[in-house]
Amino acid sequence: xxxxxxxxxxxxxxxxxxxxxxxxxxxxxxxxxxxxxxxxxxxxxxxxxxxxxxxxxxxxxxxxxxxxxxxxxxxxxxxxxxxxxxxxxxxxxxxxxxxxxxxxxxxxxxxxxxxxxxxxxxxxxxxxxxxxxxxxxxxxxxxxxxxxxxxxxxxxxxxxxxxxxxxxxxxxxxxxxxxxxxxxxxxxxxxxxxxxxxxxxxxxxxxxxxxxxxxxxxxxxxxxxxxxxxxxxxxxxxxxxxxxxxxxxxxxxxxxxxxxxxxxxxxxxxxxxxxxxxxxxxxxxxxxxxxxxxxxxxxxxxxxxxxxxxxxxxxxxxxxxxxxxxxxxxxxxxxxxxxxxxxxxxxx
Amino acid sequence: xxxxxxxxxxxxxxxxxxxxxxxxxxxxxxxxxxxxxxxxxxxxxxxxxxxxxxxxxxxxxxxxxxxxxxxxxxxxxxxxxxxxxxxxxxxxxxxxxxxxxxxxxxxxxxxxxxxxxxxxxxxxxxxxxxxxxxxxxxxxxxxxxxxxxxxxxxxxxxxxxxxxxxxxxxxxxxxxxxxxxxxxxxxxxxxxxxxxxxxxxxxxxxxxxxxxxxxxxxxxxxxxxxxxxxxxxxxxxxxxxxxxxxxxxxxxxxxxxxxxxxxxxxxxxxxxxxxxxxxxxxxxxxxxxxxxxxxxxxxxxxxxxxxxxxxxxxxxxxxxxx
Numbered sequence: 001x002x003x004x005x006x007x008x009x010x011x012x013x014x015x016x017x018x019x020x021x022x023x024x025x026x027x028x029x030x031x032x033x034x035x036x037x038x039x040x041x042x043x044x045x046x047x048x049x050x051x052x053x054x055x056x057x058x059x060x061x062x063x064x065x066x067x068x069x070x071x072x073x074x075x076x077x078x079x080x081x082x083x084x085x086x087x088x089x090x091x092x093x094x095x096x097x098x099x100x101x102x103x104x105x106x107x108x109x110x111x112x113x114x115x116x117x118x119x120x121x122x123x124x125x126x127x128x129x130x131x132x133x134x135x136x137x138x139x140x141x142x143x144x145x146x147x148x149x150x151x152x153x154x155x156x157x158x159x160x161x162x163x164x165x166x167x168x169x170x171x172x173x174x175x176x177x178x179x180x181x182x183x184x185x186x187x188x189x190x191x192x193x194x195x196x197x198x199x200x201x202x203x204x205x206x207x208x209x210x211x212x213x214x215x216x217x218x219x220x221x222x223x224x225x226x227x228x229x230x231x232x233x234x235x236x237x238x239x240x241x242x243x244x245x246x247x248x249x250x251x252x253x254x255x256x257x258x259x260x261x262x263x264x265x266x267x268x269x270x271x272x273x274x275x276x277x278x279x280x281x282x283x284x285x286x287x288x289x290x291x292x293x294x295x296x297x298x299x300x301x302x303x304x305x306x307x308x309x310x311x312x313x314x315x316x317x318x319x320x321x322x323x324x325x326x327x328x329x330x331x332x333x334x335x336x337x338x339x340x341x342x343x344x345x346x347x348x
Numbered sequence: 349x350x351x352x353x354x355x356x357x358x359x360x361x362x363x364x365x366x367x368x369x370x371x372x373x374x375x376x377x378x379x380x381x382x383x384x385x386x387x388x389x390x391x392x393x394x395x396x397x398x399x400x401x402x403x404x405x406x407x408x409x410x411x412x413x414x415x416x417x418x419x420x421x422x423x424x425x426x427x428x429x430x431x432x433x434x435x436x437x438x439x440x441x442x443x444x445x446x447x448x449x450x451x452x453x454x455x456x457x458x459x460x461x462x463x464x465x466x467x468x469x470x471x472x473x474x475x476x477x478x479x480x481x482x483x484x485x486x487x488x489x490x491x492x493x494x495x496x497x498x499x500x501x502x503x504x505x506x507x508x509x510x511x512x513x514x515x516x517x518x519x520x521x522x523x524x525x526x527x528x529x530x531x532x533x534x535x536x537x538x539x540x541x542x543x544x545x546x547x548x549x550x551x552x553x554x555x556x557x558x559x560x561x562x563x564x565x566x567x568x569x570x571x572x573x574x575x576x577x578x579x580x581x582x583x584x585x586x587x588x589x590x591x592x593x594x595x596x597x598x599x600x601x602x603x604x605x606x607x608x609x610x611x612x613x614x615x616x617x618x619x620x621x622x623x624x625x626x627x628x629x630x631x632x633x634x635x636x637x638x639x640x641x642x643x644x645x646x647x648x649x650x651x652x653x654x655x656x657x658x659x660x661x662x663x664x665x666x667x668x669x670x
Contacts, residue, residue: 198621
């Protein structure tokens with residue numbers, strides 16, 4: 001009895017040791033990357049651990065860090081808010097696949113006296129951030145909001161000072177709707193802003209917008225909801241006014257979906273889709289037999305991915321993330337089934 | 349206790365045999381064989397520690413320089429004077445950040461200098477041994493121990509709204525954050541350092557000088573202005589430069605207050621950015637390899653500016669007053 005307890009303890013320590021190393025035991029999976037989905041991943045991985053005993057360790061070090069880690073093969077999966085462009089595929093020593101997990105959205109927040117509901121178009125938002133529209137009572141804004149008395153206040157533009165997927169998605173949207181934006185500023189994790197001031201993280205932008213009368217900013221949906229900030233309704237490509245919420249964000253991915261899931265949902269064609277929605281992905285190697293990985297570990301990884309796009313989706317909405325719509329789940333299923341071990345599919 | 353011995357001594361009381369004693373470097377010492385070996389070992393450990401520091405420093409510089417090579421190769425000298433910092437087009441010029449860093453630090457210095465001089469003189473001369481002086485000293489040290497991020501929060505809550513009202517009053521854009529806000533908070537952050545260094549400089553004046561001045565019938569005011577300050581001048585300048593190099597590298601509070609805009613500052617109310625703040629904000633999510641390398645380049649520039657300030661400070665500190 002005593003002896004078996006001792007053996008159990010030793011075995012436990014051994015498991016922990018190998019678990020931390022992350023190579024020998026299939027009990028632990030290692031991931032790193034995007035911080036935007038980190039809260040929902042933490043929740044999902046905790047639930048998965050309780051259900052299956054598999055421990056998943058995810059470090060929210062940022063999308064580019066996640067991509068670098070998967071390039072260096074020091075993690076089982078990398079998380080990224082932007083997909084790997086064709087031109088960057090050469091950085092990976094073997095073919096990779098993208099598995100979409102959840103959707104998020106960038107929403108426009110503002111601070112006006114009385115905070116009236118506001119309607120904006122992509123064009124107007126671009127011109128505000130280009131410094132071409134400088135007053136809240138500008139005709140371009142007033143025309144979109146008949147019946148609302150707009151003050152003659154200066155617009156104070158607030159942006160993210162740290163490089164972030166949120167900025168990437170916001171500038172991707174502005175580039176899609178405004179040729180001038182695409183030309184002058186462009187699209188990246190951090191850009192050279194023509195006007196406005198920067199604040200760190202979602203919380204910083206939300207805080208600064210709340211502090212400065214006449215301010216406009218962009219944050220993740222979850223932040224705006226948790227802080228009860230007014231958010232602008234945006235006109236999408238189909239011409240409908242869309243309020244950002246979990247169903248309009250999911251709807252953005254409900255249209256045609258490419259087989260490799262690498263799609264920018266910005267300015268989506270979907271009729272009821274919110275136009276500044278974005279997917280976030282986990283990135284893994286298609287052929288899992290590399291380095292000193294075991295088949296068990298590879299199998300644990302694909303099982304986890306499969307669980308995340310099905311059962312795991314239940315954890316998205318309570319945390320203000322949008323679920324994958326049916327076409328995205330279908331595409332993701334096909335991708336997970338294409339992951340192999342020595343050429344043999346791991347899931348049948 | 350070390351005893352100076354005038355000749356080879358047989359200390360029979362220690363129980364050592366005569367052959368255990370030896371003569372080193374012509375100086376007779378009471379060192380046994382094992383002690384000599386310990387000495388050697390100790391020397392070796394010291395040498396290794398010193399070498400490690402040198403290696404670390406060299407490795408540090410080398411890593412920065414190597415990692416900054418791609419951006420220096422791409423931009424050349426324009427990396428120093430370019431005003432574009434555009435991760436999208438991958439054009440990187442550090443001038444707006446150099447300007448923001450140097451400008452905020454110089455302004456902070458200008459604001460902090462009279463404050464620190466006053467505090468330092470009061471602590472060093474007027475309240476030298478009083479209870480009140482001790483209390484004031486504790487308060488100044490307390491200022492030094494407040495974390496940077498707390499200063500930043502205080503800046504957002506108090507300084508930014510105040511500067512915004514001021515900007516509205518003079519007709520500047522009412523951002524609130526910017527060069528002035530960052531400089532104001534930076535100045536408060538460096539006051540404790542500067543005033544401690546000034547106090548120490550005044551305390552290190554030979555007492556005879558001070559007593560002589562009083563003996564000649566000088567008032568404290570005359571003594572401070574005519575004797576103490578001129579005598580401590582070089583140490584005070586050194587202290588100022590050391591505080592300056594501290595202001596240069598300050599990251600968190602500046603990031604929270606400077607506005608984070610890649611533009612050349614044109615007025616006190618301009619938004620700007622500093623070298624340290626850009627590195628802290630953009631490194632994690634660098635858009636490309638050149639972007640990452642450009643950040644290493646910024647670190648190199650910051651290192652050189654800080655080293656220059658520190659080096660000048662030390663030079664002045666060691667200069668003897670004539």
